[in-house]
Amino acid sequence: MWTDADDCGKQLADWAVQALLEEAELTPKPGLVDLRSSGSHDNMDISLMKASAASLRTCFEAMGKAAYRRNPEQELREELAFLGRLGEQEMMRVTHGVNTHRGAIWALGLLLAGCAVHCAPATAWEIAAIAGTIAKFPDRYAPQQPTNGMEVAQKYGVQGARGEALKCFPHVTRIGLPVLEGMRARKAPEQTARLHALLSIMASLQDSCLLHRGGPQALEAVQRGARNVLESGGMGTASGRKAYRLLEQSMLEHRLSPGGSADLIAAVLFLDKIQSTSGIANKPQGGFGHRTVTLSV
Numbered sequence: 196m197w198t199d200a201d202d203c204g205k206q207l208a209d210w211a212v213q214a215l216l217e218e219a220e221l222t223p224k225p226g227l228v229d230l231r232s233s234g235s236h237d238n239m240d241i242s243l244m245k246a247s248a249a250s251l252r253t254c255f256e257a258m259g260k261a262a263y264r265r266n267p268e269q270e271l272r273e274e275l276a277f278l279g280r281l282g283e284q285e286m287m288r289v290t291h292g293v294n295t296h297r298g299a300i301w302a303l304g305l306l307l308a309g310c311a312v313h314c315a316p317a318t319a320w321e322i323a324a325i326a327g328t329i330a331k332f333p334d335r336y337a338p339q340q341p342t343n344g345m346e347v348a349q350k351y352g353v354q355g356a357r358g359e360a361l362k363c364f365p366h367v368t369r370i371g372l373p374v375l376e377g378m379r380a381r382k383a384p385e386q387t388a389r390l391h392a393l394l395s396i397m398a399s400l401q402d403s404c405l406l407h408r409g410g411p412q413a414l415e416a417v418q419r420g421a422r423n424v425l426e427s428g429g430m431g432t433a434s435g436r437k438a439y440r441l442l443e444q445s446m447l448e449h450r451l452s453p454g455g456s457a458d459l460i461a462a463v464l465f466l467d468k469i470q471s472t473s474g475i476a477n478k479p480q481g482g483f484g485h486r487t488v489t490l491s492v
């Protein structure tokens with residue numbers, strides 16, 4: 196697929212940054228920064244999200260280069276973690292300390308590495324499987340300072356971003372990507388297809404951002420609300436749009452933001468770019484147990 200490590204790193208970084216920009220611009224998104232507003236955030240806006248995305252190009256390029264034709268093993272895991280932490284530092288410098296894309300560096304970094312290791316046309320599912328294999332190696336040099344994610348993991352026993360990677364990104368390959376492809380097949384407008392993919396992820400993800408801001412009740416309410424939009428017919432129907440407005444209103448009222456789902460829709464868009472360039476279709480293996488809903492477009 197690529198002639199050398201430089202070529203691979205550059206191409207993958209382009210796609211990763213593009214995916215982050217497209218996620219930021221996807222509008223509307225409940226509780227998240229989009230082209231209309233800052234959602235439930237008082238410290239982020241669209242230009243900050245874009246600047247943050249652009250600042251990660253160097254980090255993603257280095258990760259792609261490092262993983263090119265490598266074995267998914269301990270040494271690679273640690274190199275990627277080192278590069279990921281440098282990326283986090285750069286993001287924090289550019290955003291003046293706001294955590295815009297920590298989860299995205301994690302998810303996109305691993306998936307990008309999965310793709311570089313493979314170095315040949317591969318399905319999203321195959322790439323995610325390698326990303327999951329890399330994530331399973333311990334990160335021996337991880338700093339021990341507490342994060343919101345650790346607090347939530349301790350309090351509620353959820354695995355958050357780490358768990359999603361260890362399970363090989365099921366919300367990306369088994370939910371987000373199939374919903375995106377299904378909506379496109381039904382000729383939905385692209386922004387509607389993407390929003391439905393995001394809502395489908397929100398309907399089942401244990402998002403540590405929602406748990407941290409609102410606890411398990413808030414997480415359940417958002418999951419139920421997202422499901423309700425889809426089960427009411429989706430954004431192509433008046434009832435679906437009404438359900439969306441209710442969900443958004445309640446999330447803004449309670450300052451809830453599905454930051455983890457935002458990162459995973461960016462991961463969906465990233466893998467979609469890889470697949471559409473190599474002409475490969477996603478082939479999920481087995482079911483993930485989420486309910487299929489009927490959508491109008």
Ligand SMILES: CC(C)(COP(=O)(O)OP(=O)(O)OC[C@H]1O[C@@H](n2cnc3c(N)ncnc32)[C@H](O[C@H]2O[C@H](COP(=O)(O)OP(=O)(O)OP(=O)(O)O)[C@@H](O)[C@H]2O)[C@@H]1O)[C@@H](O)C(=O)NCCC(=O)NCCS
Nearest residue numbers: 276279294295296297298342344355356359401403454455
């Ligand atoms: C191992 C790490 C994942 C460290 O993770 P952490 O302990 O922080 O754990 P999590 O909270 O679980 O995850 C980190 C971010 O991942 C996003 N996320 C949340 N839930 C999920 C999920 N179920 N699946 C996937 N991704 C998820 C989320 O990121 C987004 O939200 C961020 C804003 O969050 P927060 O800081 O809580 O912000 P606010 O609510 O605004 O905070 P307050 O103002 O209220 O305080 C935003 O960044 C989005 O991106 C989670 O925040 C990993 O990060 C790690 O080890 N990194 C270093 C090494 C590395 O990068 N390696 C790469 C390859 S090996």
Ligand SMILES: Nc1ncnc2[nH]cnc12
Nearest residue numbers: 219227228295454457458
């Ligand atoms: N659009 C967005 N709004 C808020 N937090 C995010 N984290 C990743 N994307 C985000």
